[in-house]
């Protein structure tokens with residue numbers, strides 16, 4: 296047995312590919328963020344008020360996923376905090392701390408007090424924050440990342456409360472930085488929250504292929520051994536990620552996973568084939584993740600599409616609905632309306648699992664032509680792994 300472990304250990308030690316893989320991992324915070332100079336300057340110039348002991352305006356940051364919003368925000372705050380000691384900051388990812396209770400508790404704990412896991416009302420937690428802040432002489436910057444996720448679940452009341460803290464204190468001690476990749480989400484906020492949170496708004500545009508190439512080059516030098524990676528491989532990863540709305544995370548993942556694939560195959564260079572395999576592997580993981588978190592009836596609609604496409608090349612919305620209704624009756628004896636199924640089809644289209652093209656059928660009106668946008672086996676695996684009732688459709 297221990298031979299196996301020794302074998303694995305020695306293969307890790309003698310990596311032909313990586314000098315230091317950690318530089319490509321998602322949680323690594325780089326020391327430089329090229330092509331985000333404007334955003335860094337803009338955020339820093341707002342936060343510089345802290346140097347005068349004054350509360351900076353709240354900032355609302357938005358931009359598509361992987362455009363550097365989190366990395367830039369944390370970078371500016373940590374650099375500024377090295378020089379300016381009159382403030383502290385707390386970073387909360389509201390997808391993880393996803394209830395108003397957890398957010399308030401995180402703030403209190405960061406301010407140095409313990410909070411039980413449950414059992415206190417949010418009103419009491421809020422009072423405690425006010426009390427602690429009253430006794431302190433510093434300004435607190437609260438970063439709320441991925442706020443759309445939390446607001447979709449619990450509404451924007453917590454944001455309203457947080458933006459009210461300063462008036463309840465009678466002195467401005469809190470500044471909020473909200474981050475989201477859902478641009479439409481901003482329009483759905485309560486206008487009071489929007490105007491308060493959006494005192495300053497900063498947009499992060501997607502990276503283009505050349506910018507991604509530059510970002511990847513700098514990381515590749517740190518992460519890979521010499522001669523492992525060529526310029527054409529970097530260009531390929533950058534081009535693929537640029538097509539995918541300029542997502543730096545996707546570009547870095549491609550590079551890392553391609554390196555891992557090359558390593559597993561005992562190669563000493565990363566090839567184009569490794570990158571293509573990496574693309575498929577990443578896409579498979581993404582699809583699996585999306586499907587496993589879908590609500591039950593969305594999974595069922597997807598199952599209906601798979602069943603229907605066994606006999607036809609594409610399906611209309613009406614056909615999907617009929618198949619869905621039949622299998623829903625069979626396994627749960629309840630089903631949602633055709634209108635809802637139509638919404639679900641739009642949602643599945645938006646996340647790239649299916650394509651639902653509107654077609655005009657003359658006097659028969661409009662319908663959608665539904666097809667799969669990703670590999671069928673990945674969808675079946677995700678459905679079967681994540682829901683026993685739906686799995687039973689495949690085991691019958």
Ligand SMILES: Nc1ncnc2c1ncn2[C@@H]1O[C@H](COP(=O)(O)OP(=O)(O)OP(=O)(O)O)[C@@H](O)[C@H]1O
Nearest residue numbers: 321328329360361362363364365366476510543544
């Ligand atoms: N300009 C850059 N230079 C180097 N690395 C970058 C740059 N921009 C982003 N990255 C890296 O890309 C990854 C994604 O960045 P980040 O998490 O900041 O994106 P985001 O816009 O917050 O995405 P999301 O909305 O999905 O949370 C991180 O690993 C980050 O270090």
